[in-house]
Amino acid sequence: MKQLQYSKTVKDLNGPKGLPVFGNIFELDKSKIHLLYEKWADEFGSLYNLNFFGRKLTVCTDTELNAYILKHRPTKFRRFKKMAEVIEEVGVNGVFAAEGESWKKQRKVTQKALDNKNVRSFFPGIVRVADRLSNHWSKVEGVGNYEIDKDFQKATVDVTTNLAFGYDMNTVENDVDKTQEHIQKIFPKMNSRINNPIPVWRYIKTASDKEFEESMEYIRKVLGEFITNAQRKISEDIDILEHPTNFLEAMIASQDNDNPFTWDEIFGNLYTMLLAGEDTTSNSLSWITYFLAANQDQQQKVQAEIDAILKGQKLDNFDQLEAFTYTASVIKESMRIKPVTPQLYMQALEDVVIGDVFFPKGSFVITQLSHAPRSDKYFADASTFAPERWLENKEEGGCPYHKTHNEDAMKTFGGGARTCPGKFLSEVELKVFIIRLFQEFDVELNVAPEEVKEVFAFTMSPGNLKVKLKHRSIDKEKMMQSESIEQ
Numbered sequence: 360m361k362q363l364q365y366s367k368t369v370k371d372l373n374g375p376k377g378l379p380v381f382g383n384i385f386e387l388d389k390s391k392i393h394l395l396y397e398k399w400a401d402e403f404g405s406l407y408n409l410n411f412f413g414r415k416l417t418v419c420t421d422t423e424l425n426a427y428i429l430k431h432r433p434t435k436f437r438r439f440k441k442m443a444e445v446i447e448e449v450g451v452n453g454v455f456a457a458e459g460e461s462w463k464k465q466r467k468v469t470q471k472a473l474d475n476k477n478v479r480s481f482f483p484g485i486v487r488v489a490d491r492l493s494n495h496w497s498k499v500e501g502v503g504n505y506e507i508d509k510d511f512q513k514a515t516v517d518v519t520t521n522l523a524f525g526y527d528m529n530t531v532e533n534d535v536d537k538t539q540e541h542i543q544k545i546f547p548k549m550n551s552r553i554n555n556p557i558p559v560w561r562y563i564k565t566a567s568d569k570e571f572e573e574s575m576e577y578i579r580k581v582l583g584e585f586i587t588n589a590q591r592k593i594s595e596d597i598d599i600l601e602h603p604t605n606f607l608e609a610m611i612a613s614q615d616n617d618n619p620f621t622w623d624e625i626f627g628n629l630y631t632m633l634l635a636g637e638d639t640t641s642n643s644l645s646w647i648t649y650f651l652a653a654n655q656d657q658q659q660k661v662q663a664e665i666d667a668i669l670k671g672q673k674l675d676n677f678d679q680l681e682a683f684t685y686t687a688s689v690i691k692e693s694m695r696i697k698p699v700t701p702q703l704y705m706q707a708l709e710d711v712v713i714g715d716v717f718f719p720k721g722s723f724v725i726t727q728l729s730h731a732p733r734s735d736k737y738f739a740d741a742s743t744f745a746p747e748r749w750l751e752n753k754e755e756g757g758c759p760y761h762k763t764h765n766e767d768a769m770k771t772f773g774g775g776a777r778t779c780p781g782k783f784l785s786e787v788e789l790k791v792f793i794i795r796l797f798q799e800f801d802v803e804l805n806v807a808p809e810e811v812k813e814v815f816a817f818t819m820s821p822g823n824l825k826v827k828l829k830h831r832s833i834d835k836e837k838m839m840q841s842e843s844i845e846q
């Protein structure tokens with residue numbers, strides 16, 4: 360076996376000192392944990408140790424080392440065993456938590472369900488959800504301190520349930536929306552359990568644990584009904600086994616193979632899709648809205664682009680999406696400054712060397728992904744929201760944001776074989792919903808920009824985002840003007 364080469368071991372790394380015995384455990388505010396990891400990276404460098412009751416946990420913010428870790432899955436690294444256990448404990452045995460052969464099998468069907476061809480054919484379904492949002496927004500127009508993030512959460516649930524289960528849940532138009540309410544309780548609790556060194560909930564159940572379990576049970580029941588209905592549909596029309604029309608049917612169709620999915624795997628993957636596809640996309644939508652509401656000039660530029668391309672018509676052609684280059688740069692820039700999945704949790708499956716540091720098998724490493732894209736080392740004037748940095752530089756003398764621009768430092772969707780399979784779907788959703796919102800409304804921020812805070816609960820959302828929508832009066836003259844700006 361090849362001898363590993365290194366100059367130091369994980370024990371030699373620095374890090375915040377913390378308290379005797381307890382280590383750093385009391386310093387971790389779970390809702391701001393990503394900011395703390397970033398702050399410590401500035402102090403202790405891109406590879407540093409934390410200590411939980413004597414157990415070491417390494418945080419890595421180095422973009423190349425993180426790429427190495429993400430790339431070497433499922434061979435050298437896996438997701439944190441404890442995290443997978445917390446997720447599986449509540450019955451979500453899906454592709455996100457799976458490892459090894461089980462992961463490969465689940466990944467294949469997930470990737471297929473979310474491939475470009477399927478997403479493209481599902482485009483009219485996304486536009487239908489945008490239509491509903493637009494109707495809803497017309498009703499709340501003029502309302503101050505409006506919490507638009509809730510609408511985005513509903514819209515993404517509707518898209519995912521449609522694509523994954525072939526079911527039109529329509530939470531956007533349902534006034535009492537229980538499913539949505541229950542989903543919202545899941546991530547904060549999982550985050551709290553993953554970051555809790557002692558699994559107290561296994562011995563003592565608090566009121567919030569009970570509430571969480573009720574929510575899990577509710578969603579379990581809803582998803583169970585989807586599975587039963589799909590099984591009934593397939594028994595009435597066995598052709599579906601040959602040509603499944605959604606993810607759920609594709610999983611059931613695997614029953615004919617040598618290695619069919621179990622009920623638990625089907626259930627776990629439906630759950631995974633629902634969870635993975637909702638908060639991530641809706642939080643990104645909220646952050647994009649935040650930036651455009653806080654930067655009216657850029658909002659007008661987005662609107663000018665929309666008017667120039669759509670000329671007052673509704674977006675109804677998938678191929679048109681390509682043309683929205685400025686809007687795409689706004690989306691990308693929002694995701695750079697506000698990456699909604701700021702860290703991933705990894706564990707070494709064998710003795711490994713990361714950079715020149717030796718980590719024994721079983722070591723824990725947090726691939727911290729929000730520090731690098733917000734660092735001047737990788738992006739010039741990194742804290743400035745500048746969509747231009749993603750556009751081709753046509754200006755004489757060069758765009759100042761192009762002086763330092765390292766796209767590899769952005770790992771919004773992870774990396775390697777486990778890169779997010781929902782990337783393309785979410786990119787289409789982001790464009791469709793943002794285009795619809797700003798085509799029809801002017802959006803203003805009702806709180807000072809600095810009052811909108813990053814809140815981490817497995818994903819990172821804009822806490823306290825409050826806006827007001829105002830119908831745009833798009834007249835012909837304005838549209839002609841925007842057309843000339845475009846040229």
Ligand code: HEM
Nearest residue numbers: 454455635636639640643700772773774777778779781785
């Ligand atoms: C802006 C939206 C999204 C972001 C930022 C995002 C981000 C991520 C990240 C960082 C990972 C972990 C990747 C890794 O371990 O390397 C991931 C995994 C995953 N995402 Fe997404 N995601 C988004 C939308 C979606 C959507 C819409 C779906 C499906 C409906 C989805 C389904 C999944 C699944 C199933 C996994 C697990 C993949 C695996 O472990 O093999 N995601 N996502």
